[in-house]
Amino acid sequence: MDFFEQNINRIGTSSVKWERTKQVFKTDEEILPMWVADMDFRPPEAVTDALKERVEHGIFGYTFTADSVGESIVSWMEKRHNWEIKNSWIQYSPGVVPSIGKAIQALTEPGDKVLIQSPVYPPFYSMVKENNRVIENCQLVKKNEQYEIDFNAFEQCLKNGVKLFLLCHPHNPVGRVWTEEELRKMAELCLENDVVIVSDEIHSDLIFKPNKHIPLASLSEEIADQTITLVAPSKTFNLAGLQASAIICSNNDYRLKISAIDKQIGAFTLNTFGIVAMEAAYRQGEEWLEELLQYLEGNIELVENYLSEHMPELKVVKPEATYLLWIDCRQLGLSDAKLNHLFVEKGKVGFNPGTSFGKGGEGFVRMNVACPRSTVKEGLARMKTALQS
Structure with missing residues (x-):
């Protein structure tokens, strides 16, 4: 220590x-x-050693994200969260916030409603507003020194024309790890109302026992098909400045639409050092x-x-x-x-x-x-x- x-x-x-x-x-x-x-x-130390080795090489030209990086994420998700994913489901982004912006642009239209659960991470608001979408808020309820979801209000919000739900899981700032029952209920209501789910799971590795993180998309193929999961080593390993994150999605149509946004803005790879650090962290940071x-x-x-x-x-x-x-x-x-x-x-x-x-x-x-x-x-x-x- x-x-x-x-x-x-x-x-x-x-x-x-x-x-x-x-x-x-x-x-x-x-x-x-x-x-x-x-x-x-x-x-x-394994991360800084990997970065030093890359610096010592001395040439920092255009770099692609190798399959081995995705393999490290696949392995991490299975080991830490009992979630089996495929390398082909993974796309890359400089951060979770840009990923939220891309998902909003790719899967909704200007003027569409996006559901959030306040009090919540401030970029949830800014990404909705900056992309000319409308915030629909289902405020969390504090009961017995803990926060809960008002599912009647949640369902009503979805019925108000919501097209996309931004889930903070685990929740920042209230520190909740949503239970399987809560996750299933949210997901099933989104499926019933044809609402896309973007699950920000950036804090998913920072879980205190006996709590357990359950990736929302791991609950069923049907839920996975309507969910985009956002993860990164940035919070877990303190690598935010290296700007490397992953978008995990089994829905090929969603992935193509997100790729189209990348093409529009000319984004095609991650920072060289972000790539190195992400793989080293997921392989050797446990x-x-x-x-x-x-x-x-x-x-x-x-x-x-x-x-x-x-x-x-x-x-x-x-x-x-x-x-x-x-x-x-x-x-x-x-x-x-x-x-x-x-x-x-x-x-x-x-x-x-x-x-x-x-x-x-x-x-x-x-x-x-x-x-x-x-x-x-x-x-x-x-x-x-x-x-x-």
Whole structure:
């Protein structure tokens, strides 16, 4: 675990997390960044070794994504998620967000409705709006310290003319790992209403026991035929800057339509280093991932215990997945503007404001704990200072 205790200075690396904090939070103060979803950990040594070897070769011309990359994804999905896929089902994209945009463009028309479940990852909103589609929202319901789906409302939304459903699975920011029963119910309702499903499963490897990630498309051939699954090593292994992700889809018609979008914009391959890193991570990163999950659980437990003892007004929604903590601050009785001011100006710590995730995010903040434990402790101390002020 000493590997994850290292404090690595990221200043001077064009880090969005560490070098854009002042602009994001509109302050001149030095803010401890615990917001954007990347980790302050180096990736598995096998990944950096593979990248070094590629750099040593010294020639970086046009590169294609070899079959071996797809084979590494096929193997990973079967081993980690008991999902048998074919290499021919895989397409590549620089990231999950561009993949969402391509799927929306390929499988819907301007003015069509796209269903989301707020509070949810902000690019779900922007990709719908930027592509001139209309958001249909079925807000998640918080019950007994956990989030659930209102299936009556979900079905009604689908009947309102929805053409595509963006599923966040596991869910960011509330940390839910959807159960097989929940997944089947959502999928069956989408099938009944002829709604395409785009399942963002980028956090699917960051699951805490006893929870288990079930790829939506693994439930049946019929469901798979109407589902596009988006995955990437970026969250799992902290490789977001290398811009490599995969689109998995058994429906050949869907794949052809997505390929047509790539042709329109002239996209034909991934970044050379993204290709190398993705294959190395999926082939050799599992042991590192298991150690990471243990370390993250320790960080989460630390936050839960500290808040319970020192700031009982703040409640962590127990995450089943991800390194992102959804913290309920509503007992403070503050407006979102005042809550943000309190943490930024008084505590000098930067969280994602809950309002950035849409309806249902009011009074919450999202805290990133994928960092050394010393950073988590510093963040908690700053939160305490903010509340004492």
